[in-house]
Amino acid sequence: MNRIRLAVIGAGAIGRKHIDVINQTPQAELVALADPSTQAENLAKDLGVAWYADINEMLDNEKPQGVINATPNTLHVPCAIACVERGIPVLVEKPVADSAERAQQLVDAAKRHGVPVLVGHHRRHNALTAAAKKLIDSGELGNIVAVSAHWILQKPDDYFDVSWRREPGAGPLLVNLVHDIDLLRYLLGEINKVQAITSNATRGFANEDSAVVNLRFASGALGSAVLSDCGVSPWSWEMNSAENEVYAHAPENCYLISGSKGALAMPQMRWWRYGEQSGWHAPLLQETLNIEAIDPFILQLRHFLQVIRGEVAPIIDANDALKSLKVIDAIRRVSLNAA
Ligand SMILES: NC(=O)c1ccc[n+]([C@@H]2O[C@H](COP(=O)([O-])OP(=O)(O)OC[C@H]3O[C@@H](n4cnc5c(N)ncnc54)[C@H](O)[C@@H]3O)[C@@H](O)[C@H]2O)c1
Structure with missing residues (x-):
């Protein structure tokens, strides 16, 4: 089976957990990190994957099949919208946004582009x-x-x-x-x-x-x-x-x-x-x-892979996460x- 090519945006505390989980999942492959920090640059070097300071450059060059967005709260929506505009399914960490108004922008963009968004309420x-x-x-x-x-x-x-x-x-x-x-x-x-x-x-x-x-x-x-x-x-x-x-x-x-x-x-x-x-x-x-x-982050990633393959809808999408927000x-x- 072809492995699904994933990128992680934001390789901080929880981003590194997602990276570990990807590396434990045979059906997935980490291809790139987008994070301007030198820690992320060093991590990408250690992992042997591409590193980008700029998310748009990463998305355009690497064309991942799915993205995990583990950036600080205020960046969740702009980073996720950059993915859905390119037709790339995205797992956005919680909270889905830093305000309900911004979460609504993501709900609307996901609907407009017909691209699934899974929210990381693991x-x-x-x-x-x-x-x-x-x-x-x-x-x-x-x-x-x-x-x-x-x-x-x-x-x-x-x-x-x-x-x-x-x-x-x-x-x-x-x-x-x-x-x-x-x-x-x-x-x-x-x-x-x-x-x-x-x-x-x-x-x-x-x-x-x-x-x-x-x-x-x-x-x-x-x-x-x-x-x-x-x-x-x-x-x-x-x-x-x-x-x-x-x-x-x-x-x-x-x-x-x-x-x-x-x-x-x-x-x-x-x-x-x-x-x-x-x-x-x-x-x-x-x-x-x-x-x-079973580690729910592993189950969450397995579910995200099914979402990317179009087999299932996200069990918690941006609209559902907006209700919690x-x-x-x-x-x-x-x-x-x-x-
Ligand atoms: N699901 C969970 O249990 C869980 C646990 C912890 C954190 N979180 C969520 O994950 C998000 C990140 O939290 P954290 O504690 O890992 O934060 P963190 O500060 O440790 O990591 C954030 C990373 O994003 C990077 N970043 C900053 N600007 C960027 C940009 N423009 N493009 C790309 N990367 C950029 C930073 O350099 C940093 O490495 C938060 O929204 C938090 O609520 C979820």
């Missing part, structure tokens, strides 16, 4: 997510009543040495909570109301470092999310799901989902329900769903800043 490819979705959709939990989500993960101070990560729009609402919002929307349906308080009291950057958010789902379920990139905690998808070995593993749960018939704690997949008797005097039965772990935009708009 948790959608995780087998844990699929198992939770199956359980919820089966009705075993009953009507979902409430969900509590935590994303509290202390980023090292040198993470913020990279300037774009300190600039407006790159705070943990847009960079991190957007993952949780996407997953909660996927599992529980659309969110139609939000309330929020943010704080930058600890890091003191223009962006929030912490937030509390209330959510109402169209189904009537309610949710809350607690978010911080400066607090110490074992409660975050990264630390709890063990999906990416760069994060230390803590086998805790960061999503507690409760329905009228049962409850699920994710990602340890503890399923709770009553036996013959129910109500607060009755003991709860607990079962753990055993899920085979609109929730984040609404949270940012209504936030009271407690700093």
Whole structure:
């Protein structure tokens, strides 16, 4: 089988993860990197692939069959539009854009050119997510009543040495909570109301470092999310799901989902329900769903290759990702800043 020729735009932290995944995938071949940094130039030399400082030059010279766009948030849309205008399917890292207006430009361009855009909400490819979705959709939990989500993960101070990560729009609402919002929307349906308080009291950057958010789902379920990139905690998808070995593993749960018939704690997949008797005097039965772990970035790339071959539509396209971004935009708009 001919390998699919891929290029990566933006070979920083997550770009290098994508490169590793391409190199582990026999059906794909990395042909070029586009990234003006000297680290990227050196990496391309080490990998023996072409290097370009300019993405347009790379796209015109290399004509890749697919592109992974792992640039800073503000470049997602212009880089992705440069791909779709050339008819090249693109996997754009999340958030799909730095604002809903710009995401809409990409949605429109993808439609106009008839080119698929997959958005890098990689948790959608995780087998844990699929198992939770199956359980919820089966009705075993009953009507979902409430969900509590935590994303509290202390980023090292040198993470913020990279300037774009300190600039407006790159705070943990847009960079991190957007993952949780996407997953909660996927599992529980659309969110139609939000309330929020943010704080930058600890890091003191223009962006929030912490937030509390209330959510109402169209189904009537309610949710809350607690978010911080400066607090110490074992409660975050990264630390709890063990999906990416760069994060230390803590086998805790960061999503507690409760329905009228049962409850699920994710990602340890503890399923709770009553036996013959129910109500607060009755003991709860607990079962753990055993899920085979496969790196979701590998599954995401396999899916992207199918998208490039025209076999399937993206499981999360720019329009779907825009809905998660609109929730984040609404949270940012209504936030009271407690700093
Ligand atoms: N899916 C995930 O779990 C995940 C994890 C981390 C980051 N991300 C997302 O990936 C994106 C990148 O984050 P990061 O932490 O890897 O950032 P980073 O700063 O480590 O990497 C960004 C790279 O883009 C390059 N770049 C800058 N301008 C460019 C241009 N004009 N053309 C080409 N390359 C350019 C930089 O030189 C750098 O190497 C962000 O949008 C972030 O939200 C996603």
